[in-house]
Amino acid sequence: MGPFLDLMKNALCSPLSPSSSPSSPSSSPLVPFGSPKFYVLCGMGGSICCGFTHLVITPLDIVKCRMQVDPVKYSGVLQGFRVAVADDGVRGLARAWAPTTIGYSAQGFGKFGYYEIFKNVYGSMLSEENAYTYRSWVYLAAASSAEFFADFFLAPFEAVKVRMQTSSTAPKTMRECMPMIYKKEGMYGFFKGLPPLWTRQIPYTTVKFVCFERIMELMYTHVVPKPRSECTKAEQLMVTFSAGYLAGILCAVASHPPDVLVSQLNQDPNATLSSAAKKLGSKGMWAGLGARIIMIGTITAMQWFIYDGWKVLMGIPRPPPAQMPESIRRKLEAENRTDFSE
8 A cells, every 4th residue: 555554564563474374363463454354343443432432421421511501500510410310310311322322333433444544545645754754644634534524424413412411302312302303404403513523523533543643652662661562462451541541631622612512503403603602702612621521531541442452352453653664763873973973
């Protein structure tokens, strides 16, 4: 596929070379890197990790959404839980679990599957040296492209989820709420939140992937006391979880104002982007940030942990953090020698 794919294969110590023993899974992944099966399995891993984590965090998501649309009644996380239970009972904390699980499972397939595709496509447009030097831009472009398409899968279910969680007049099941939205607003009702969804999800996903990739590099370089190749699978997964949590905190802050707008638009069928922004004001744009940091930090860490664990389970190649090509290393050594001689 090009220099970038070659760079990744070299990082994997050429697991597909003839000298590799197919009978020893520890030395050779079961799935060829960059193959259609590789991308499909990565998408399945993304579907599992996103669908499961958002399902688990549904109660906190309900409180977060209500804090965004009614900050007076839901003035804090603990207060929000008390009010939600008092209004709807404990079962109410699971409201909209179905559109949440289905929507984020579909989105996760696109997010992770397309990211792996676009990362290889964009990186392979560059030389090996440029692919390494500008790797953060490659990650950013790949994540943005992946999320753009993945949000088409998410938008209809996000509209149903938020309506069920924040509107007192909305039906309490997805099979009733979807027809209601379609009857009142047509297909527009399912996709009117797509532009603000992009403004929330694309910054979130770019930060999620770029920061995770670079934090992983930093952790293996400066924190982990031994090379990644010498770490056990369990140790590698713990590094993945830690890097994922740090990236998740940054994700939450970067994408929070658009998230508040999405909640407002889907809660009020008559709201527009400009009217919702005017109603919220600058302070209202940050309502529920504490709950979202906890939610997104936890979700992101769990997602990366499950996704990496899925790769281990399925024998999917797991390239190590980007390593400097030998050609760049030789150039830097030559420059250092020249500076020293001068």
